[in-house]
Amino acid sequence: QSALTQPASVSGSPGQSITISCTGTSSDVGDYNYVSWYQQHPGKAPKLMIYDVIKRPSGVSHRFSGSKSGNTASLTISGIQADDEAYYYCSSYSNSITWVFGGGTKLTVL
Amino acid sequence: QVQLQQSGPGLVKPSQTLSLTCAISGDSVSTTTAAWNWIRQSPSGGLEWLGRTYYRSMWYNDYAESVRSRIAIKPDTSKNQFSLQLNSVTPEDTAVYYCARNHQLLLPFEWWGQGTLVTVSS
Numbered sequence: 001q002s003a004l005t006q007p008a009s010v011s012g013s014p015g016q017s018i019t020i021s022c023t024g025t026s027s028d029v030g031d032y033n034y035v036s037w038y039q040q041h042p043g044k045a046p047k048l049m050i051y052d053v054i055k056r057p058s059g060v061s062h063r064f065s066g067s068k069s070g071n072t073a074s075l076t077i078s079g080i081q082a083d084d085e086a087y088y089y090c091s092s093y094s095n096s097i098t099w100v101f102g103g104g105t106k107l108t109v110l
Numbered sequence: 111q112v113q114l115q116q117s118g119p120g121l122v123k124p125s126q127t128l129s130l131t132c133a134i135s136g137d138s139v140s141t142t143t144a145a146w147n148w149i150r151q152s153p154s155g156g157l158e159w160l161g162r163t164y165y166r167s168m169w170y171n172d173y174a175e176s177v178r179s180r181i182a183i184k185p186d187t188s189k190n191q192f193s194l195q196l197n198s199v200t201p202e203d204t205a206v207y208y209c210a211r212n213h214q215l216l217l218p219f220e221w222w223g224q225g226t227l228v229t230v231s232s
Contacts, residue, residue, distance in 0.1 A: 002156045034218075036218035038219075045222035045223065046208075046222060048218055048219065048220050051217065089157055093216060096175065097172050098159055099147075099159040101156065101157040103155070103156050104155045
């Protein structure tokens with residue numbers, strides 16, 4: 001069982017916006033602004049998409065954005081495209097000096 | 111550009127030791143800013159951080175509680191690499207294992223190895 005809770009799946013049609021939630025506790029998501037999001041295509045290593053809740057690494061599309069309220073962080077993808085179809089994982093630093101992850105959300109582009 | 115190249119066996123027998131190595135190019139294992147991590151992904155897909163090693167005038171390690179009693183992550187400065195040893199493995203340790211770097215302790219994992227599927231089976 002993963003430390004952070006994500007929906008198992010979300011879906012949307014091309015051009016729509018989708019949001020994936022990530023719920024933790026006051027010991028991780030709620031206590032730190034060190035929430036990150038990773039995209040993973042089958043057979044590949046995860047790719048960093050968002051870090052420090054809202055920051056985008058160089059080269060990541062502006063269609064990806066992050067936010068946080070209390071113990072829940074969110075990833076929003078606007079104008080979804082076919083190649084956005086992948087698994088998305090959230091992660092947070094925790095006060096046990098470790099990193100915790102969510103169970104992953106499969107994004108299906110209809 | 112940092113590159114991480116993993117090596118090690120893909121099959122380990124129960125009760126034995128899982129050993130993997132991550133060779134680093136484009137950076138130094140002895141850097142005083144980054145940390146070197148091991149993360150695994152279970153067959154069901156969940157990611158689990160296992161631990162890290164890093165150098166700040168001396169070597170430090172942090173480990174996940176779930177594996178703390180049987181894990182060791184060690185740097186090898188002569189070969190610019192680091193390793194994972196996980197003792198007393200069971201079938202529940204079957205996973206894809208990744209090495210990963212974060213540029214600073216509280217930054218996320220921006221560079222990953224290619225992943226190694228390790229199956230624990232007799």
